Amino acid sequence: MTTEKILRWGLFAVLLLFALFYLMPLFVMLTTSLKSLEEIRTGGLLSLPRQLTFQPWIEAWSSACAGTQCEGLRPFFWNSILMAVPAVLISTMVGAINGYVFAQWRFPGANLFFAAILFGCFIPFQVVLMPMARMLGLMGLAGTIPGLIFVHVIYGIGFTTLFFRNYYVTIPQELMRAAKVDGAGFFRIFFSIFLPLSLPIITVSVIWQFTQIWNDFLFGVSFSGAGSQPVTVALNNIVNSTTGVKAYNVDMAAAIIAALPTLFVYVVAGKYFIRGLTAGSVKG
Amino acid sequence: EPTAEVLHWWTSGSEAKSIAVLQEEFKENGGTWTDMPVAGGGGDAAMTALRARVLAGNAPSAVQLKGPAIQEWYEETGLADISAVAEENGWADVLPAQIADHMKCEGQWCAAPVNVHRVNWIWGNKQILDENGIEMPSTWEEFNAAADKLQEAGITPLAHGGQAWQDATVFETVVLGLGGPEFYKAALVDLDQEALKSDTMKEVFDEMRVLRGYVDDNFSGRDWNLATAMVMNGEAAFQIMGDWAKGEFLAAGKQPGTDFVCAPTPGEGFLYNVDSFAFFNVDGDDKQQGQALLAELIMGPNFQKVFNMNKGSIPARTDVPLDDFDDCAKASNEDMQADSEDGSLLPSFAHGMALRGAQAGAITDVVTAHFNSEMSSEDAVQQLADAVAASM
Amino acid sequence: MEWLERNVPKLVLAPSFVAILVFVYGFIGWTAWVSLTKSKLMPRYEIDGISQYTRLFASPRWDVAMNNLFIFGALFILLSMVIGLVLAIFLDQKIRSEGVLRTIYLYPMALSLIVTGTAWKWILNPGLGIQEMVRGWGFTGFTFDWLIRPEMAIYTVVIAAIWQASGFVMALFLAGLRSVDTEIIRAAQVDGIPTHRIYSAIIIPTMAPIFLSAFIVLAHLAIKAFDLVIALTNGGPGYATDLPATYMYAMAFSRGDLGQAAASAMIMMMVIFAIVVPYLYSELRPRRDH
């Protein structure tokens, strides 16, 4: 009994140790963002702040300069939301209906096509940058938020389709047969029967896509125009000073602010994320 | 109504304030300024964005571009001709010839210079130097001797950040210092194979190896401003860095001459890094007017003064009075005028003034690989020559 | 009408089909084309043969990048799996604060390394981070300076990558452990099998599909690893921590050497292909479940 107790404590200690490891960067960022620049210049980077200041946070949010515009991250936040929300919704919707076809309406060649879509998940985005720019130009979407939405939807389809397809294959075919006998057609079955069943996997898809799109920098920097830059680009602009003075505390505050929405989503909905992710794709 | 969309990577701190001056002037002259800042990677991200914009068929009207990249872009897509503005304002008369050349594409003006950074500065902590009885070195032997002394005293002689461009910066000053302006031009501007494989180049790498010994252990990946802070805080004695480092000192309230000293790196010559704006072909009167206005303002004496005081560099125009500038800037300006005449005003390779991207990159690769490993000077010389040949 | 009804599924897929065809395969084709040209700053379309590939394979920096990919990939995948598995098994022991710990392990996945890179740089920097801290506690002999040693720096990239991904792997495994039929575990208990053998001989072998999923997710992260290197070492010291993705980016966007970038992209794509195709095969093979 006692050895078991000791074992349990050891186990708990290991888990805590790992927790510290995972928390370390957040700790560094948080403490730095609460120090004055003076203290950073003179003191250790890993030490606790001697005197708390929230000035960097205020500055990062509302007055730090990104180019000639000195309004902090605030305006760019809105850009990101305008981009991320529609992109997440559209790619999830497209993924849902694609997944529905792949799982329940198989036709010859469907598997090959599905494989082709999946392979698209693995393409490095640097590769598509330049041809995509040309295409966006041709479509008249260059430098606009709809253009960014378009790009994120295109490269999000792979994962969302995978999620939904793997989820929908676990739904028995009989359900669809029953609906067919009942006289329902393709869209009727989807909207009345499959969609209402999809909450777990919609959660997964939304979280995944939101994280990807919100955190994206490469597409954001390449395909945005003046006025449509997402928050990651603004963050990068605030943080990167080539030949000027660096304000680390503001940088760190800005970084945390920019990450807050995704952090929030993970902390609040992380449980469902895991549950949904394993709901379809993995069978023990 | 003139409009301009300006793509640049001066996004934060003093740089952002400096560019804001231009924006103000532009607005005062009735223009509409659209700001398109993209920072990161010393302009890499901005270049990525630029390429996307050009491919998409809506290039910005003005882009922060410099060195041979201007001509490269001209060859790929063509650039707007701003000769009218240049001639009207007599740019040729007020710009040093070498710098003016950078602004021309096949004889016509296509870009406007903002400033001149001197790259080959060496910065010292006055107090440490005084305590150890050290003068600013004027040759690399002197530097080595001083460094040895400092090392014995337990002081890190050279503050350095281990990033490829910083390695390259040190490298080019050594090339200039040991080989002289002629050699520098042959090796790093004309990419003469003889010069690249010469014994002088071997000596340069030898010196690099020696310098590596003067750097503390933690230099890898360090930002240049942290290295500057080391000099400021007395943790290190010297730093080899362009004059933007001055901004760090000044921001911390340090005074040139009393707290820190600035001097050209050992040897002769002036390595410049000129920031400039290139003008892309755009449609529409508004935009073309905007380009003209912008070009005029950039070269305007007022902007040149205000901007460069903010940024720590000196005006590209030689006729701007420097009374309000600090001593380092004044010295820099004098050297530039002098060197401009005797041909030792040279473009910095490390900052993309001398070579096209592929070649500059190839050299940087070898330099940084040598500096960060045990590679012998012979191997380095050989690799250097090979890499340059392969990148042509 | 009848025809329409029968072909609705295909029609619904058609836009995605076109999009994927153009925006994935068309672009891969474009890249393949460009890799055969002498494109510099901007794409040119005159075929020039395979000179970009010969240049690529002659480049010492590409060698380093490929080598690093294998070191990094192998270590990252292996260690993430081991750590993920260990954490999952430990968390599976009815730990009271499981919810909190799980969130802590998982949150790095939510952050871009653009955001955390600087913090990592400081932590790993011997003069600022862990080494300094431990020395500050009195262990003056303690050394942890991988970041600045060219031959070791790639391992710091591995550490940061593990930090980001292992929590996710943990979550996958945890869900896997929970999905094992409890009757099997009970059967093993009655059979007199000690806990560690239950895990090693019975539960873990049944989780093969999860190992495969985790492997693919990790492999895909490893190949795409770009932010990580840029934020942490920017390829340095020297180019000791270059990876194919960063090599390609450097060639395409800072060097103006598009042909070279396209050639490296094609090689990357082939590596991906070699890993992904077996996975796709297993994923799509007819399953007998439900």
Add this chain to the structure above:
Amino acid sequence: MPILDIEHLQKSYGDTKILHDINISIDEGDFLVLVGPSGCGKSTLLNCIAGLEPISSGTVRIGGRDVTGVTPKDRDIAMVFQSYALYPTMSVARNITFGMQVRGVDKATQQEKLAEVARQLQIEPLLNRKPGQLSGGQRQRVAMGRALVRDPKLFLFDEPLSNLDAKLRVSMRTEIKKLHQDLNASIVYVTHDQIEAMTLATKIIVMKGGVIQQIGTPAEIYSRPANMFVADFMGSPAMNLIPARAHSEGSSTRIEIERDGTSPLIFIDPTARDLPAEIVLGVRPEDIHEATGATHLPGSAENAGGEVFIEVVEPAGADTFAVTNLGGKPVTARLRAETAVQPKEMFPLAFDLSKLSYFSPEDGSRLN
């Protein structure tokens, strides 16, 4: 006019032929049960009738109309599935009315039909629940309800009871039977439970490997199976199939069966004729009785048997099963509950000669 008429139906998946030349014809009010082991193609056949799977060749007619290329919803059928396939996110009421709503039936009629069916199936209190909140039996009723509101020409049931426990299965079986009688509906019903088949059907089709083995009334199939497969498959416990030897003796035949521990069991069947030397004798457990008095070996005209060694005795409430070993096979007899039989002892048993079947050991076909 047959309500369902299938001619030369064939069905393949790729190269695999699943159904071979199926011909079926049933009349209005018939209750046709398809039985057969798992994987024999029962569900596939049902799906072909419903139009959920395209057929490879042949024709399907429902109510005289050729429906071969027609979609399920236009075939005037209703179907109940093994897993019930209730729409999980809809309430019970919605589950039942969904089809009508899709077909555009007006609200009032929907409600009326719903109420009627709910009353009939006694699921009124459940109408607002979700399927997840129902027990297996309740789900089954809802699935039936969904089919009933259609009032179709033909009902199709795919193993509707196989997910229920034994007890519920029995009572639902009775209800389905009653429903059939009340509505005079035409039904095709799939099961692999032969008791279900026997109790429900007016007509049974036994299938194996996509081929129809026998079509007939339950009584025909039970007492005169067309081959050993049917004999073995139908009835529980199964018909005993005992290897034996036959010798023609004039107009009657002498049958010899190996018996454990002692000499073979021998009797004369006066009705059997022209049997080959090696045969398999089929006898249902209830046609083996406790032998009384004089009916021992050699058998009388009606009963024939002898002492056999009893291996296992299973009392099962109303009956007691005794298992012995004849011809190298375990043989089960179904005796009265009050029997004195004891395991591991000899006990006299006798066959009812009028109920014997003989099969060919080669192809399993019936010989008498």
Add this chain to the structure above:
Amino acid sequence: MPILDIEHLQKSYGDTKILHDINISIDEGDFLVLVGPSGCGKSTLLNCIAGLEPISSGTVRIGGRDVTGVTPKDRDIAMVFQSYALYPTMSVARNITFGMQVRGVDKATQQEKLAEVARQLQIEPLLNRKPGQLSGGQRQRVAMGRALVRDPKLFLFDEPLSNLDAKLRVSMRTEIKKLHQDLNASIVYVTHDQIEAMTLATKIIVMKGGVIQQIGTPAEIYSRPANMFVADFMGSPAMNLIPARAHSEGSSTRIEIERDGTSPLIFIDPTARDLPAEIVLGVRPEDIHEATGATHLPGSAENAGGEVFIEVVEPAGADTFAVTNLGGKPVTARLRAETAVQPKEMFPLAFDLSKLSYFSPEDGSRLN
């Protein structure tokens, strides 16, 4: 000394009491079957015996040793699970020997035992396969094999046959019975199939809601159920439970049952005494016969009955079930296969008076 002895066992999950004061004692060689509806706590009780769930209070003794706090592996038991719980990545042989290997049994003994068990269960050809490659019945055998090699004091079976189809279930049932007789093993067996319970058990426990309803031999439980729950639960089709009225008439009792369409059915039970006015009469289907000649109403001493309206007739091979309606409830009679009964007609039926049970309509307890 009882092989298993449970005293005052209680088990709760949190605040929910799952098992209430369980007391059980069985002897070596006993075959104890726990039956009861789903969720009544059968598996929980079995898990408590195995030590897989801690108990809240009470004691469990196996072979005389108090094992209350002992881990499963030290209780000298073996267990077979409903899902078989085979180790999916190990071969059949490894599945069977793995436990021995962990316990350090030497290689030779392992192989010997494996061979013995494999022969006994006829799974020799399967030894190298993985569980995924086996059919349900084969898996079941392997699970049994894994238990058998342990040679434990007590075998525990948790619904080992419920995943098999009807036919296989019957044959595996016989095999388990045989195994029990051959090994003289002590077994606790959980099922919710009352036929399984009847055929296998030497002793049955009927549970409901965590409370033991009756303990007894199969015959006792079948013919004298302790309450209406047991009466209804055991036997298939279930015992008919018919609401009726009773009037004492001297030493005998007059029983009145409502009947569809005509006057109530009335008969005299000479043995019944002291019944309340409202009762529920219980009679098994096989104790309702076709009435012949003079035994109509009012009944003779042994049989009593009358003409009733037949609603459904289900021929089921050996028997035919006829369903009528008495006292407002459907009542099933089990008749011979050759009966002339027709649905929707009147037919004479008679009860076997010696087999009747009477229950209180209030608490369901037995009255006679």
